[in-house]
Amino acid sequence: MGSSMLRLVLGLSVLSCVLVTSSAQTCRNQTFSNRVFATCRDLPQLTAYLHWTYDQASGRLEIAFKHAGITSTNRWVAWAINPRNTLDPAMIGAQALVAIPQSNGSPRAYASSITSTSTTLEEGAISYPLSGLSATFENNEVTIFATLTLPNGTTSFVHVWQDGPLSGTTPREHSHETSHQNSKEILDLLSGSSTQPTGNSRQRRRNVFALFLRPNKDHKYRVYWNVYHHLVGYATIIISVVNIFEGFETIEKYVGDRYNSWKHAYIGIIGALAGIAVFLEAFTWIIVFKRRKSENKIPHGANGANGYGSRPQQV
Template identity: 55%
Template structure:
């Protein structure tokens, strides 16, 4: 009888842990700071989530891009908008926010992507970016930023990625289906 109770208790604990971890979607996620976003989307690939608030009249887009499953240091993640591309060609023209986790430290920067042969070099984007920051905790990198978009667009192509860092240089991402399919049209409103 005692063995059955221990087994039942163990099963109950495991079930609770599973349900808690699988429930970490965007709608029930709470940020550690006072940041609040009006919309969110659980992205279909690479354990990622996007939170945002968009003011269409000013073009201001506040975002938090969460990328989970980071098991080691020397990794990079990126989230990008492509104001001129299509879903089939989402990378060239993309304007990326990049975070690198290296030796326990996270740094964030912007990188315009002009071709498929990018090495995520730091550079200015085609729109202003402020408040760019990245954090790492609980095996998750979060990129925060405010973008000021031009032209009042209400939807754009966006893409997100992950890869490894060698030295201080991001290496090409994997060509697995999760990576090559990490793109879609994002309806901001």
Template identity: 40%
Template sequence: MDGMLKLFVSSFILMSMLLTSSAQSCSRYAFSSNRVFSSCNDLPYLNSFLHWNFNSSSSGVQIAYRHTGVTSSMWVSWAINLDSKGMVGSQALVAYRNPDGTIKAYTSSVDSYRTPLSESNLSFPVSDLSATYSNSEMIIYATLELPNNSTTVNQVWQHGPLSATTNTPGPHAFSGPNVQSMGTLDLLSGRSATAPVGNSRTRNRNIHGVLNAVSWGILMPIGAIIARYMRVFKSADPAWFYLHVTCQSSAYIIGVAGWATGIKLGSESSGVQYTAHRAIGIVLFCLGTLQVYANGTHVFRFILADCGMLT
């Protein structure tokens, strides 16, 4: 009897969890303002959902962007990028809660990764912009008039902290779901796809770090240790020299590849600057270049001496 009771309780809990999970689907959501939207998407990151009505004849779209788990010290945003995938160049709808409890909703044209999300006009008309906040959920409403009869758009959604002193949007996180919250959206079919841009950038950052760690952090010091400690043994001559040159040259070649990867990452991340990191990289690259130049001179002199042309 106890076994049957435990089985019943476990089944009830599991069923409740399944029902709760299914209730999170956007298609089951009922707006308190009696608004009705014919299409919706459960966005894959940051507890977000998009609802819309699309008028294909006028390219007008009524949207309701929902973001759950929002605190009073957070801002949320949903944007369309008409020119490319990603945040830079996107046309954003932003909302957050003021200290007095009122909700501020406005438009912002995003020019760089470090944009302060200041209020500005978008490249297309926006009307009926408003927002509500209740039970840790922010909802942004707006009507957009998309240019060029657009039916497929690049979308970006985001959240971040409010400044404690000015109560204005601060920078969001640059890792995890915050760099994956973008994709394409077909307003007619309702199909959406998440863009792999964030994963690609993360992979390139890892490659940049590994190449530079191997070159400047491992091979270059090993080459210096060989020159410092092996040259005193006559039995190691001239093997130590060739090992030294091999390590230093390999380090420089790998370091140039890492440096080039960093340049590419910088060109893809306009507005993001790491001044100290850049300065250290430039100094290392210059010192490495001088070291390789010195090695080349030593190799040339060593070959001449070995051929009896230099005493």
């Protein structure tokens, strides 16, 4: 029952996250003046969205990359394709489109070929034919528009997106928070599906390996395995909850006044789930103790009316 409870709590936690963020902006309710795109995707990091129309025969790719939550003109925004088609590292070799908001007009938009991790996004030519590059900055959202021509036969590519601070007018290194480190994926231009970076597989292998070490129920060390099992389960729940709160802190600057509503709703849901979890855990242990008590109890006269079977006592 303990494992079932753990799965229930984790499942409800995931559901609560979906419910809390269901009111968030999506690419499907975004529109552009005099521009219509065939496909769009909500990117998994940094409150960003990509719209595109792709003609595979000609390689013509029209895009609109939107990054929300840019509340200051002292930041740069970039979207890039990496022709090396590698996620690690995805930055080196990326062909970037950069936008820098201006306080007195439209953002400055230009192209940059990234050759090292210490880049300052210098303006220069990129490896793809490029036209129609422009950008807008409205309602704390930077949008980059462009048309690129991809090599014949291209159906997918690695793309990355970032934002970072400025020093004067020069872009500086972006944050190394998880959301920035994972703002990359392999995008299928035809289906709109993607492949994102995978997590640390060592931890997963260790947890699976632990299952093979589980002693039998009657083994003297089974109690220690049970303690380990419960501690890992509780730790997983706690880390998941804390991680989501960290995520809220990360997106605060991107979602504005929606931050408090989402956070309070999540706290309420987690509080309710915690109450359910405590009740189920207490109920589980009550059943366990009752079962053990009944197993250890020897009923009077179990082997006969006088406790010695049907044979009469000898005097």
